[in-house]
Amino acid sequence: xxxxPTSTTPTAAGTSLREALQAxxxxxxxxDLTMRVLIIAAFVLAMIPLxxxxxxxxxxxxxxxxxxxxxxxxxxxxxxxxxxxxYHAIIGTLEITLFAALISxxxxxxxxxxxxxxxxxxxxxxxxxxxxxxxxxxPSIVAGLFAYALFALILGxxxxxxxxxxxxxxxxxxxxxxxxxxxxxxxxxxxLREASLALGVPRWLTIIKVVLRTSVAGLTTGVxxxxxxxxxxxxxxxxxxxxVDSINFNLFEGRMMTLPVYVYRQYAQGLVPCxxxxxxxxxxxxxxRAWAAALTLFLIVMVLNLIGRLVTxxxxxxxx
Amino acid sequence: MxxxxxxxxxxxxxxxxxxxxxxxxxxxxxxxxSLAFRWLATGAGILILLILAAVAVFLVQRxxxxxxxxxxxxxxxxxxxxxxxxxxGFVGPLIFGTLLAAAVSLxxxxxxxxxxxxxxxxxxxxxxxxxxxxxxxxxxxxxxxVYGLWGGLVLSPIVQPVWEFLGTYLGWxxxxxxxxxxxxxxxxxxxxxxxxxxxxxITAICREVFLQTPRLHEEAALALGATQWEVVRMAxxxxxxxxxxxxxxLGLGRALGETMAVxxxxxxxxxxxxxxxxxxxxxxxxxxxxxxxPEANQTGVATLIxxxxxxxxxxxxxxxxxxxxxxxxxxxxxxx
Numbered sequence: 001x002x003x004x005p006t007s008t009t010p011t012a013a014g015t016s017l018r019e020a021l022q023a024x025x026x027x028x029x030x031x032d033l034t035m036r037v038l039i040i041a042a043f044v045l046a047m048i049p050l051x052x053x054x055x056x057x058x059x060x061x062x063x064x065x066x067x068x069x070x071x072x073x074x075x076x077x078x079x080x081x082x083x084x085x086x087y088h089a090i091i092g093t094l095e096i097t098l099f100a101a102l103i104s105x106x107x108x109x110x111x112x113x114x115x116x117x118x119x120x121x122x123x124x125x126x127x128x129x130x131x132x133x134x135x136x137x138x139p140s141i142v143a144g145l146f147a148y149a150l151f152a153l154i155l156g157x158x159x160x161x162x163x164x165x166x167x168x169x170x171x172x173x174x175x176x177x178x179x180x181x182x183x184x185x186x187x188x189x190x191x192l193r194e195a196s197l198a199l200g201v202p203r204w205l206t207i208i209k210v211v212l213r214t215s216v217a218g219l220t221t222g223v224x225x226x227x228x229x230x231x232x233x234x235x236x237x238x239x240x241x242x243x244v245d246s247i248n249f250n251l252f253e254g255r256m257m258t259l260p261v262y263v264y265r266q267y268a269q270g271l272v273p274c275x276x277x278x279x280x281x282x283x284x285x286x287x288x289r290a291w292a293a294a295l296t297l298f299l300i301v302m303v304l305n306l307i308g309r310l311v312t313x314x315x316x317x318x319x320x
Numbered sequence: 321m322x323x324x325x326x327x328x329x330x331x332x333x334x335x336x337x338x339x340x341x342x343x344x345x346x347x348x349x350x351x352x353x354s355l356a357f358r359w360l361a362t363g364a365g366i367l368i369l370l371i372l373a374a375v376a377v378f379l380v381q382r383x384x385x386x387x388x389x390x391x392x393x394x395x396x397x398x399x400x401x402x403x404x405x406x407x408x409g410f411v412g413p414l415i416f417g418t419l420l421a422a423a424v425s426l427x428x429x430x431x432x433x434x435x436x437x438x439x440x441x442x443x444x445x446x447x448x449x450x451x452x453x454x455x456x457x458x459x460x461x462x463x464x465x466v467y468g469l470w471g472g473l474v475l476s477p478i479v480q481p482v483w484e485f486l487g488t489y490l491g492w493x494x495x496x497x498x499x500x501x502x503x504x505x506x507x508x509x510x511x512x513x514x515x516x517x518x519x520x521x522i523t524a525i526c527r528e529v530f531l532q533t534p535r536l537h538e539e540a541a542l543a544l545g546a547t548q549w550e551v552v553r554m555a556x557x558x559x560x561x562x563x564x565x566x567x568x569x570l571g572l573g574r575a576l577g578e579t580m581a582v583x584x585x586x587x588x589x590x591x592x593x594x595x596x597x598x599x600x601x602x603x604x605x606x607x608x609x610x611x612x613x614p615e616a617n618q619t620g621v622a623t624l625i626x627x628x629x630x631x632x633x634x635x636x637x638x639x640x641x642x643x644x645x646x647x648x649x650x651x652x653x654x655x656x
Contacts (some may be wrong), residue, residue: 032547039443042435043452046523049516050459053470065629099366110364118361128365130643131372138375138632138637139577141606145628148621149378157618171371178368204357230606232463235610242614260465260580267584287473294360294466309454 061295064288080272080281086293088247092256096162096241097231099251100169105223108177116185117207133174143171144236160242162251163198168236173226180222184215217315224308228301234260259297266290327488379629381605386622397619400612411627413590417602418631421507422575424596425514430568431541433519437526438552454526460520466583471513476585479512480504481598498598505587508596513581518571525570529563564643569642575634607632
């Protein structure tokens with residue numbers, strides 16, 4: 001400790017004692033201040049990439065993001081042509097993600113119901129909880145490899161179509177749905193279940209009509225956030241769905257384009273070599289498209305997040 | 321599971337079907353829709369088990385040709401497979417690169433994440449705290465491909481002079497040695513982007529643990545005349561230690577499997593190299609798979625799946641260890 005004089009005699013106990021105590025140790029107060037500044041600095045530091053990223057995506061993407069870009073595919077677009085859009089990628093992303101949700105939501109919801117309503121304390125339930133935690137940590141690329149391997153076994157190697165991507169995404173989505181639904185179902189007060197059972201309502205109707213109905217807002221939020229999480233996945237779709245320039249509505253046949261893969265592909269193609277004096281050739285057209293598609297994806301994800309949070313806030317039953 | 325069998329079957333056996341029996345049986349014994357629903361729900365739970373088992377089985381099954389093949393066969397069949405090395409010799413540098421990227425990003429992210437978590441749990445005004453936490457969560461919502469785009473086109477040129485500076489003045493540290501890349505597409509940049517990506521998950525769990533510090537501990541420290549930082553150091557951090565460790569490990573698991581940011585930023589190489597600022601040194605498993613898979617032939621795919629299997633095992637081990645640490649703390653609800 002530093003040797004600051006502590007001889008100030010406390011005349012009245014209140015403020016002067018406080019002053020005396022505070023004057024004792026400058027070093028401690030300096031450390032306190034330093035750490036406070038560091039902690040606030042850490043927060044500010046984390047805001048820098050968020051702001052920088054948002055700013056660049058919006059400012060670089062807004063230029064090309066118009067109705068032409070949204071409603072045209074890349075079919076017949078080559079070189080530095082001032083054309084091309086993301087219509088085919090939007091179709092692919094929507095179909096693949098919705099199909100993935102169609103697979104994951106029933107499985108995830110039922111598994112959550114098992115854990116909350118039937119599982120309590122059983123060895124199987126504990127195992128499932130643990131495995132869901134483990135499953136949350138599966139790298140997305142491994143999920144892609146799994147879906148590829150699964151369909152390679154059924155249909156032979158080399159199959160690439162939208163539904164494989166949906167399977168890969170649902171491997172990533174199921175644990176997220178289970179975790180959020182489980183949390184929501186546990187919030188339903190036991191009195192509601194008991195009241196319903198006491199009226200002679202069978203267990204399954206109690207679950208469907210009372211438990212699920214009470215927690216529907218929270219469940220919707222969970223599903224929305226899960227969709228928002230997988231809609232931006234790139235790597236598994238790169239492996240399983242491939243890349244295509246034209247529109248494909250069929251989930252079960254032929255390659256499809258998706259927004260994240262589109263961003264990656266445009267980025268990977270990079271700058272276009274233009275001959276001098278060719279006014280119709282834009283050297284960085286691919287990057288412009290990449291930014292515009294990234295902005296679209298960014299907006300979709302943010303809107304999903306926002307709606308998800310709003311649903312809970314607006315429609316949540318007032319339990320307390 | 322076995323313990324419940326007698327309970328559900330027990331009461332139904334002696335009672336004959338009828339109106340009185342019906343009334344008696346209501347309760348634990350499920351019939352009709354209830355039974356079907358119970359099995360449906362249990363089936364979904366078991367399906368999780370099966371899916372995870374299937375992931376392991378199918379990966380092994382597809383990787384088997386590469387796992388059992390002779391090294392010379394592999395290098396003959398695959399253009400990018402190095403000569404005179406076994407599969408292990410091929411995976412080795414990739415595992416090294418993966419671990420290096422994850423470790424450096426974790427080193428960058430953990431202190432900042434703890435700082436942010438402390439800020440939202442103990443320093444920020446109450447009203448602002450939850451809103452600020454939500455803003456940090458937004459970082460997790462941004463798709464990885466957007467991070468890759470931003471890292472490759474915006475961040476790399478910005479940080480390149482900084483790396484240049486580090487290379488010139490701190491070049492004697494092995495990590496900063498070698499020729500500093502003029503493009504900034506190096507492991508250090510990747511680590512920075514990965515750190516930003518894993519920041520939200522570490523922050524979220526740390527914040528949850530910090531908020532669970534017993535109020536009495538904090539008040540006792542304050543009563544002894546501790547400053548705010550001393551409260552944090554004496555009451556909050558010791559209480560949260562295992563939570564912080566598991567949060568960091570979950571972040572590590574996320575960083576290990578990240579593909580797009582690495583693929584879009586790093587200029588790859590296959591060396592056991594600690595030089596974070598030089599180009600063409602390391603590559604991660606995930607990025608290598610994404611880069612080679614679309615054009616790979618049969619043997620190539622098998623080899624890539626074998627590397628994917630290695631990644632799966634590593635992340636599984638890290639995640640299980642993290643969860644085990646979380647599970648040891650009974651009062652911790654497990655934020656994720």
